[in-house]
Amino acid sequence: MKIFISATLRSFFNREHEIDVKGKTVGELLENIIKEYPDSKNAFYDETGERRGFIKLFVDGEDRTGRDYAVYSLSEKSKVLLLPVIAGGAPSLAQTEALVSDERRKEVELDNTEIERFNKHLLLREIGVKGQKRIKAAKVVVVGAGALGSAVIQYLAAAGVGTIKVIDSSAVALEDLQSQVLHSLRDVKRPKSASARDSIRNINRSIEVIAENEDISADNASELIEDFDLVVDCSDNFKTRYTLNDACILNGIPVVFGAIYQFEGQVSILGHNGGPCLRCVYPSPPPAGLVPSCAEGGTISPLAGIVGSIQANEALKLIMGIGEHLSGKLLTVDTLYLNSSVLNVKRSCNCPLCGDTPTITEVETYDYEDFCGLKAKEDEVPVEGFTPEELAKKIDAGEPLKIIDVREPHERAILRFPGAVVIPIGQLVRRQKELDPNIDTVFLCKQGKRSILAINTLREAGYTGPMYNLKGGLDAMKDIVLANEGGWL
Amino acid sequence: MSFNKIHINDEVLKIMVSSVEASYPAEGCGLLFKADDHAGPELKVKAAAVCFNEAKGVSEHYRMDPMEVFKHEENRAKENLSLSGIYHSHPDKPAILSEEDIREMLPGMVYIVFSVLSGKVKDIKGFIKHENVVHYAEVEVQGG
Numbered sequence: 001m002k003i004f005i006s007a008t009l010r011s012f013f014n015r016e017h018e019i020d021v022k023g024k025t026v027g028e029l030l031e032n033i034i035k036e037y038p039d040s041k042n043a044f045y046d047e048t049g050e051r052r053g054f055i056k057l058f059v060d061g062e063d064r065t066g067r068d069y070a071v072y073s074l075s076e077k078s079k080v081l082l083l084p085v086i087a088g089g090a091p092s093l094a095q096t097e098a099l100v101s102d103e104r105r106k107e108v109e110l111d112n113t114e115i116e117r118f119n120k121h122l123l124l125r126e127i128g129v130k131g132q133k134r135i136k137a138a139k140v141v142v143v144g145a146g147a148l149g150s151a152v153i154q155y156l157a158a159a160g161v162g163t164i165k166v167i168d169s170s171a172v173a174l175e176d177l178q179s180q181v182l183h184s185l186r187d188v189k190r191p192k193s194a195s196a197r198d199s200i201r202n203i204n205r206s207i208e209v210i211a212e213n214e215d216i217s218a219d220n221a222s223e224l225i226e227d228f229d230l231v232v233d234c235s236d237n238f239k240t241r242y243t244l245n246d247a248c249i250l251n252g253i254p255v256v257f258g259a260i261y262q263f264e265g266q267v268s269i270l271g272h273n274g275g276p277c278l279r280c281v282y283p284s285p286p287p288a289g290l291v292p293s294c295a296e297g298g299t300i301s302p303l304a305g306i307v308g309s310i311q312a313n314e315a316l317k318l319i320m321g322i323g324e325h326l327s328g329k330l331l332t333v334d335t336l337y338l339n340s341s342v343l344n345v346k347r348s349c350n351c352p353l354c355g356d357t358p359t360i361t362e363v364e365t366y367d368y369e370d371f372c373g374l375k376a377k378e379d380e381v382p383v384e385g386f387t388p389e390e391l392a393k394k395i396d397a398g399e400p401l402k403i404i405d406v407r408e409p410h411e412r413a414i415l416r417f418p419g420a421v422v423i424p425i426g427q428l429v430r431r432q433k434e435l436d437p438n439i440d441t442v443f444l445c446k447q448g449k450r451s452i453l454a455i456n457t458l459r460e461a462g463y464t465g466p467m468y469n470l471k472g473g474l475d476a477m478k479d480i481v482l483a484n485e486g487g488w489l
Numbered sequence: 490m491s492f493n494k495i496h497i498n499d500e501v502l503k504i505m506v507s508s509v510e511a512s513y514p515a516e517g518c519g520l521l522f523k524a525d526d527h528a529g530p531e532l533k534v535k536a537a538a539v540c541f542n543e544a545k546g547v548s549e550h551y552r553m554d555p556m557e558v559f560k561h562e563e564n565r566a567k568e569n570l571s572l573s574g575i576y577h578s579h580p581d582k583p584a585i586l587s588e589e590d591i592r593e594m595l596p597g598m599v600y601i602v603f604s605v606l607s608g609k610v611k612d613i614k615g616f617i618k619h620e621n622v623v624h625y626a627e628v629e630v631q632g633g
Contacts, residue, residue, distance in 0.1 A: 006555075006562060007572035008595045054593055056555050063555070083555035087544065088590035090516065090579040097583065274581045274606035328581065347581065347607070356607075 001029070001080060008084040009055060012043040026057060027070030029080070054085050091324060098321030099229045099254070100134040108137045108162070117204075118160055131320040132160060138319040139163040141224065141231045143216060143244055145192040146170075147299065148234035148258045150182035151308025152315070153196050156232075157203040159316055164200060165210040167224060168192040179301045216240045218365040221247035232256045232315055234308065238285035245270060245278035247363045249353050254318065254327075258311040260299050263336035265307035268326050268345065269314060271354065275327035280348040280355075303335055383452050385469035388477035391442060392484065402441045404428075406454045407474075415474055417444060417481060425454050429461045437465030448473035491619040492532040492599055494627045495574075501537045502630055505603070506610045508539040509578035513608045516551040518542050520558065521574035521599060522565050532599055532626075535570055550589075551577045574599030581605070584612040586623065594618040599626060 002020055005013050013019055014037065021036055023029025034041045043055050056065045058081040064072050074080070098105075110118070110132060121127045121135075138161050142153050145168040156164055171191055172183045180192075187195040193211035200209045212224060216235070221243050225231055231248050233255050235241055241257075248255045254272035259265065271277045310331065317323050326342075333340045349356045386394070394401055405412060405420040412422055423431050425445075435441055435458075443451035448471050455467045470477060497505075501521075509517035522536040538561045544550040562572050575598060579587075584604035586594075594600060596618050604612035615626035 004559070006559065008558075008598055011597045054595060058555060058559070061556060081555075081559055083559050084595055085552065085555055085593070086518070086520075086540075086558060086575050086595070087550070087552035087593050088577055089550040089587050090582045091585060091587040273583065274611075 001074065001076060001078065003029075003033070003080045003082055006081070006083050008086070009043055009082055012040040013037050013082075014039075023074060025070065025074060026059070026064050026072045029074060030057070030070075054087075056083050056085055057081070058083055098134055099319050100137045104137045105130060105133045108133045110136070114160070121159070126322045127320060131322065134320050135160045135316060136162045138230070139165075139228045140315060140319075141165045141167065141228045142196075142234055143167045143231060143240065144234035144236060145180075145182060145196040146176065146234065146236055147179040147304030148260065148308040148311065149192075149196070149232075150180045151305045152232050152234055152258075152312045153182055153200060154203065155309060155312035156315060157200040157207055159312070160204065161207065161316075161319075163208045163210070163228075165212060165224070165228065166193050166196040166200075167212040167214065167216060168196070169213055169215045179299060179304045181305065216243050216247075218243060218363045221363050222251055225251060225253055228253060230254055230256065230315055230318060232258070232311055234258060234311070241278060242285065243363065246353060246360060249277045250361070250363060256311045256315050256318070258307050260303050260307050261297055263300055263303060263334060265303055265310075265333045265335070267307060267310045267314065267331045267333075268329065269318065270327075272318070272327040274347065276345050276347040277351065277354045279353045280351045281330065281345045283348075283351075300335065306333065306335060383455050383467075383469050385448075385471040386442065387471050388480050391470055391477065392480045395484075400439045402436055402439055404435070404441060404443050404454070406443055406445050406451055411446060415478060415481065417474060418484075420444065425450055425457070428454055428457060432458060432461060432463050435463065435465060437463065440466050440468060442468045442470055444470035444474055444477075446473045447475050491597070491624065492530055492617055492626055493624070494531040494629060495534060495599055495601065495615045496531060496629050496631055497534045497601075498631050501534055504537045504539065505576050505601070509576075509603045509605055510608060510610060512542060512545070512578065513605050514580045515545045516542055516578050516580060517603075517605075518551040518553060518575065518577040520553075520561055520572055521576060521601065522570040523573040525569045525571050527573075532573060534574070536565065536568075537576070538565070572598075574601060576601040576603065578603040578605045578610075581607070584614040586616055591618070591623055594623065596620075601628065 001022060002018055004018055005016060010016065021029060021032045023032050034044065044052060046052055056063050059074065059078050110129065118132050121132050122129060140156055140161050142149050142164060145153060145166050153166060171189055172187045172195055174188055176183060177185065182199050183195045191213045193213045197209045197211040200207055216224065225247055231244065231253055233241060233244055245255060249271045255270040257268045257270050257278065269275065314325055317325050328345060330343045330345050331340065332343065347354060352359045403417060403420040405417050405422045406425040406428065408424050421434065443454045445451040448469060451469045451473065455469060458467065505519060508519055519537055519539040521534045523532055524535050527533060540553045540557055542551045543554055544552040579602060582604065584602045586602065600616045602614050603610050613628055615628040617624050617626050
């Protein structure tokens, strides 16, 4: 019986186009083929004796390869073909070429101290001297020297990144020390960027550190990241994230994105090699005030260390072009129940920034409220409010007031407002009957933003009673509440 | 025998490039042919045939129907051409072999991988598996 051999398989059959082997069934035929062409055993079976998937036996146009076909009868007229299965797949996670080119790598040298310092990197086959030189030549911007920034900055500095720019406009507060391990007690009230610079210098004096004590805005974003290889986003607000995303995409600089909330974290790589950007993954942020930021929602102390360390790891891999990374993927980690998953995210052709017909061509001043559709309409009644002092005076004077605390129950446990009725923002519309439209009602939350949203939500739902916002929220009134607690109860 | 360099002329390259760009965002694939009497360490690709990607629905995969491959082989044999390689694309991914690609590689066959970013070919790389080790094969494009 004549058997056609595909060119792809001829190396197993002495390069013959056609072989002549006898067999009454498929099983018998295969046995005889291997007997006559012993090399072909390597085509049919792998080293462990398992059948290989890439070779198929077709009889009269039908695949008869499976074990079930061993007894399939053949006639002399059967047209038997040995054909390959040609298949493959794209890399499951993206791999890439190094962000730092060979030319730049060759421009740097490692001295004896560095060879000693980075010994454990040099021992890794994937890193070695070449990889360490790339790290040294790399220029990285870290936006935010808070919780995520603490891990990112310290690990990038420890790994030997040659130039690190830290951008943060805030000062270290006592409450930051719970998760921002970059800063210590003596840094309280100092600018975070300066404290970060000192920490980096304490790790490695030869790193060039640029500390920028300012906010990212449309005016300065492109300038701040110019000539850098990579941006690590450790910011804590949507306005910075979207402005930074736009500047990076427009300047062709990839972003290692990281975010944390309570016990959960996310990491991704944006704007890299045609991958998605932040606007592809999250076309718009949640309405201002609806989702509490870390400052409002809280996070467990080590979470930022876990997520920030993954960001630093991704950054180093991108710099060296090793392994697979999170471009086009979103890693989510839940540290409370120890779940993690990698979700696929794709570039959106409708993205206004990196889609097929982009409408954003320069970094624009970002109007967060407009973007979320929250901007006050012209005919909208502005929300009236009391300052903490005004509210305290009214309570002391015994004026008829109803106070509604719209925070979540667990937030209330931190500081209760005496006499306040607790209605979390999500239940307000349903529970509006508990309000009295004949007396002044004051709404409060942690920072005075969610309470504005609460008032607007109730207005939309048709509630007509007088409503006031506690300006600055409980954070602003904390001292007065604590001083008066006994009296107000 | 193992090739260390792959020569492709403009015309054949055009066939491959337009087919993988057309199949974006799915993977595109096809076959490469050389002259029957060709010898030496440098492969000269004489023709390319576009194949149907059976795994189009499965994102990030390609698979060819063995019978379609056979028909191309049969037809090209009449022109004294023989199958010598396979090309496929990685949409929005770099032109490197995935683990699956390496596992499915047929020994002695040349593999050309295109990186297609946002619908346009951005990179092209050649590979060959010889005695179970994967080697780079330089790709050279010639005019005319």
